[in-house]
Amino acid sequence: RTSTSRQAAVAAHVPGSIMAKSVVVHHELxxxxxxxxxxxxxELGKLQDVMDKRLGLASEDEVVSLFDDCDIGAIPPIGAAYDVPVILDESLGDAADIYFEGGDHRTLVHVSGKDFRNLTTGARQARFSHRAY
Incomplete structure (x- = not known):
């Protein structure tokens, strides 16, 4: 059991660059x-510019109410399952394989990059992050 996507990547011996992490943001709509x-x-400022909306990070209570079947910090990047739009950072765009936590800190999902792009059809892509590790 892990508590962050970064820890999950390390535990599974998966490069963190292909471990997708979902961050819930809120805006006026x-x-x-x-x-x-x-x-x-x-980079919240860049993401605000891309989305042309004032954004903030969702609170833990907001995340729990939206994703009531998921553990905090293990939200899968499949927004369609929750009727939540997705915006993908371009750095994930060309990966041959993608991993992500499947709603809890015990389940790691592995899909091909092609299948991931199919699962996130309609998601916007933009550059709004920087490498931290």
């Missing part, structure tokens, strides 16, 4: 999932 590699940090 609702919520969005910002998806970045576990090695990256979101």
């Amino acid at each position: 609702g919520y969005a999932l910002a998806v970045v590699p576990s090695t990256h940090r979101i």
Whole structure:
């Protein structure tokens, strides 16, 4: 059991650059999932510019109410399952394989990059993060 996507990548011997991490942001019209590699940090200012909305990080209570079947910090990057739009950081765009936590800190999902792009069809892509690790 891990408590962050970065720890999950290390435990599974998966490069953090292909471990997708979902961050829930809120804006005046609702919520969005910002998806970045576990090695990256979101640049909220850039994301606000890209989305043309004033954003903030969702509180733990907001995350629990939106994703009530998921553990905090293990939100899968599949927004369609929760009717939440997704914005993908470009750094995940061309990966041959993607890993992500499947709603808890015990389940690691591995999909091909092609399948991941199919699962996130309609998601916007932009550069809004920087490598932190």
